[in-house]
Amino acid sequence: MEEDKVRGKAEPSGWPAKAWSLLSATRSESPLIQCITNFVSMDLMANTLLSAGASPAMIHSADEIPDFTPHARALCINVGTLSADWLPAMKLAAQFACQSCKPWVLDPVAAGASGFRLKACLELVELKPTVIRGNASEVIALSKASLGPSKGVDSSHESTDAVEAAKSLAQASGAIVAVSGAVDIVTDGERVVGAHNGVPMMQRITATGCSVTALIAAFVAVDPLHALEATVSALSIFGVAGEMGMNLAKGPASLRMHLIDSLYGLDDAVVHSRVSITSFS
Amino acid sequence: MEEDKVRGKAEPSGWPAKAWSLLSATRSESPLIQCITNFVSMDLMANTLLSAGASPAMIHSADEIPDFTPHARALCINVGTLSADWLPAMKLAAQFACQSCKPWVLDPVAAGASGFRLKACLELVELKPTVIRGNASEVIALSKASLGPSKGVDSSHESTDAVEAAKSLAQASGAIVAVSGAVDIVTDGERVVGAHNGVPMMQRITATGCSVTALIAAFVAVDPLHALEATVSALSIFGVAGEMGMNLAKGPASLRMHLIDSLYGLDDAVVHSRVSITSFS
Amino acid sequence: MEEDKVRGKAEPSGWPAKAWSLLSATRSESPLIQCITNFVSMDLMANTLLSAGASPAMIHSADEIPDFTPHARALCINVGTLSADWLPAMKLAAQFACQSCKPWVLDPVAAGASGFRLKACLELVELKPTVIRGNASEVIALSKASLGPSKGVDSSHESTDAVEAAKSLAQASGAIVAVSGAVDIVTDGERVVGAHNGVPMMQRITATGCSVTALIAAFVAVDPLHALEATVSALSIFGVAGEMGMNLAKGPASLRMHLIDSLYGLDDAVVHSRVSITSFS
Numbered sequence: 154m155e156e157d158k159v160r161g162k163a164e165p166s167g168w169p170a171k172a173w174s175l176l177s178a179t180r181s182e183s184p185l186i187q188c189i190t191n192f193v194s195m196d197l198m199a200n201t202l203l204s205a206g207a208s209p210a211m212i213h214s215a216d217e218i219p220d221f222t223p224h225a226r227a228l229c230i231n232v233g234t235l236s237a238d239w240l241p242a243m244k245l246a247a248q249f250a251c252q253s254c255k256p257w258v259l260d261p262v263a264a265g266a267s268g269f270r271l272k273a274c275l276e277l278v279e280l281k282p283t284v285i286r287g288n289a290s291e292v293i294a295l296s297k298a299s300l301g302p303s304k305g306v307d308s309s310h311e312s313t314d315a316v317e318a319a320k321s322l323a324q325a326s327g328a329i330v331a332v333s334g335a336v337d338i339v340t341d342g343e344r345v346v347g348a349h350n351g352v353p354m355m356q357r358i359t360a361t362g363c364s365v366t367a368l369i370a371a372f373v374a375v376d377p378l379h380a381l382e383a384t385v386s387a388l389s390i391f392g393v394a395g396e397m398g399m400n401l402a403k404g405p406a407s408l409r410m411h412l413i414d415s416l417y418g419l420d421d422a423v424v425h426s427r428v429s430i431t432s433f434s
Numbered sequence: 435m436e437e438d439k440v441r442g443k444a445e446p447s448g449w450p451a452k453a454w455s456l457l458s459a460t461r462s463e464s465p466l467i468q469c470i471t472n473f474v475s476m477d478l479m480a481n482t483l484l485s486a487g488a489s490p491a492m493i494h495s496a497d498e499i500p501d502f503t504p505h506a507r508a509l510c511i512n513v514g515t516l517s518a519d520w521l522p523a524m525k526l527a528a529q530f531a532c533q534s535c536k537p538w539v540l541d542p543v544a545a546g547a548s549g550f551r552l553k554a555c556l557e558l559v560e561l562k563p564t565v566i567r568g569n570a571s572e573v574i575a576l577s578k579a580s581l582g583p584s585k586g587v588d589s590s591h592e593s594t595d596a597v598e599a600a601k602s603l604a605q606a607s608g609a610i611v612a613v614s615g616a617v618d619i620v621t622d623g624e625r626v627v628g629a630h631n632g633v634p635m636m637q638r639i640t641a642t643g644c645s646v647t648a649l650i651a652a653f654v655a656v657d658p659l660h661a662l663e664a665t666v667s668a669l670s671i672f673g674v675a676g677e678m679g680m681n682l683a684k685g686p687a688s689l690r691m692h693l694i695d696s697l698y699g700l701d702d703a704v705v706h707s708r709v710s711i712t713s714f715s
Numbered sequence: 716m717e718e719d720k721v722r723g724k725a726e727p728s729g730w731p732a733k734a735w736s737l738l739s740a741t742r743s744e745s746p747l748i749q750c751i752t753n754f755v756s757m758d759l760m761a762n763t764l765l766s767a768g769a770s771p772a773m774i775h776s777a778d779e780i781p782d783f784t785p786h787a788r789a790l791c792i793n794v795g796t797l798s799a800d801w802l803p804a805m806k807l808a809a810q811f812a813c814q815s816c817k818p819w820v821l822d823p824v825a826a827g828a829s830g831f832r833l834k835a836c837l838e839l840v841e842l843k844p845t846v847i848r849g850n851a852s853e854v855i856a857l858s859k860a861s862l863g864p865s866k867g868v869d870s871s872h873e874s875t876d877a878v879e880a881a882k883s884l885a886q887a888s889g890a891i892v893a894v895s896g897a898v899d900i901v902t903d904g905e906r907v908v909g910a911h912n913g914v915p916m917m918q919r920i921t922a923t924g925c926s927v928t929a930l931i932a933a934f935v936a937v938d939p940l941h942a943l944e945a946t947v948s949a950l951s952i953f954g955v956a957g958e959m960g961m962n963l964a965k966g967p968a969s970l971r972m973h974l975i976d977s978l979y980g981l982d983d984a985v986v987h988s989r990v991s992i993t994s995f996s
Contacts, residue, residue, distance in 0.1 A: 192473050192757050193758055194758075195474040196474055196477055199640035200639065200640050200690075203640055204687070209640065210547070211472070212515070212544070213517065214515075214516060214550065217547065217548035221547050233773070266772070266774065266779065266782065268782055269776070269778040359761035360761075404975060404980055405766050405976065406762065406974075410687040410691060414685025415685070417685040418684070476754050480755055481968065481971075484967065485919060485966065492754070493825070493828065495796075495798040497798070497799055500829075501828065501830055502829050505828075690968070694968035695964075695965045698967055699965070
């Protein structure tokens, strides 16, 4: 099957086809994605998933997880507005996902902001996320804490830091690790791939990071055996939607609207002409 | 009074006038609507109520209900992001509404998603909601559970299922039951009325269902003695706003914006030319 | 330094320059603003802060406050969806801010809606907010309760009420008190300044009041020694953004978008030509 060949073995030159096949699969299969996330981003995350064709479910109560989580095709956990009473349900849902071999994605928002938060993120990493996506400082904080201070990253070049931290975290956790930035970096601990799409103004909109994490969950749901490819593709597709949206935007609020509209309307031709992914190693 | 005559006795041909009179009353009376709802939809629900002229209050703490709920003209309870610590306040508020004969509306989001959720919904149905609005699967889940499995609906035609389930639930609960779909169905257990307005892309925006439930609460607040008419009218007005918004939209995010703008700007002429409501029985 | 002279001594004729200098400082310094706020407004508040150049952090757990709050440059507490389990963290964060002499801003949403809420607001006022911003009824409720009924305001003219209530509350609490309305009033208990910018349709968008309170927190963060000037400037800048947005808006939802875009794009010339602030005493 042509489709499966593309999904299974994404050569550098095959990235646009891979990204398009995952968006198409998300649209046609409409995977159910459970999100246990923060109060700020629930709305944009749900709309991102809907505009990509997925089916979001913001269900966070521990009372429902045993019944509900087995029906979801992937789980997205985001600690943005973490509190002690939400953490047990996050861990329980991650356990259910892990036990049933379903992909789950962790967004360790502000991992280094407090001892409480860092400890919570480390406990979640122990539960074997399929993918971890954060910004450079989050991934560095998590990597240092996972490895202990003596094995930590201490280069003064933050972009190099982030790549090395991501590789170390990937190796220590077994997860695909993605670092958002001017270029998004994705690694399984060996391979390093960069996604170049996106526009700087996306950082002036709250919840864009959370939303692309949700899109990663959707793409991993439809292709769980190729989590690195799914992660890179989601980052790139979201970035392309941002680029298309930027053509119409007059500021961050109109960019947010046009980004979601663009994600909904993306077609094969735009994806193939725009997706820019490179393998670094 | 011409106005009262229209409100009191809505003949099939009088639906547009009825819908317009309820929107006008909402604008002029600005009823205070208390919403105990989910984290995802609070923003859009509040903006829907504001754009329709109502006054939203998202107050959910049990500590405030005895003081606050008596001042609201209607109550809207939505179980979207339900957890055990929110349920008691939902029940307390419903009791206050019920005891003081104020209308209250239940949105049983994902009623069948877990045993915990279904039980919670059934407990809320026991507290005599004026209106229950859900999609077909929610109404069917609730109807089956209310009636017991032996009396459940088991037709293989889901649209027929939903109508029969809605009628059964209405009879068992005493509530007006609305089922959102390509055609929205509203029944008191005997009469069945269909609201035909709306556009499919509204399903690609999170919280549109929750928001129309809030609009139902506003319309029931201004005409509590005619809850079926108020429910049908709210569904139709929201659908008309969606149709008007769709004329300007380029995707789900711009539709969301234009829908709210259109709801704010709807006038008599548009309502009369667009509202499409039919009585099925 | 020219800049400091403008910041330090804002003559009536110097208001536009003052407002512009605070927006510029917010953009260049990107102050970290911690918000413990309500579920409805988190999204718009975060986007308001981002579009003004500040860095929002919606962190509300008591477990994180000792680690995190010392890193924030200002704190914004908003009781919109208050519940008993959130109040201790609000008070703890306010104590940290107060002890470390960092500015913090209180938004006493619906202060008079319940005894529980009024008591909570009074407890927060005891923790020495730098600024309190509310609408007339909130400020009047808080002022009456702070002063006791015998010293309460009982004029029948609500606009006069609000000014007198604001002055009394400012004197009793030591805070700058702002009252939003057709003209926004700001007082330190002696001086009374009015900010005239804004458009009525902003009241038909949820969370605009919460969002301007967050902007006040950002402006107070970059100029903590001149809290009255920062408060007036934030109200005026947000109002100017609303005026610019209104030129493009077709209803409340597009106004919301254009307001944020405009806040992001405001330049010196627009601020100088639009800002309208007058000293009443």
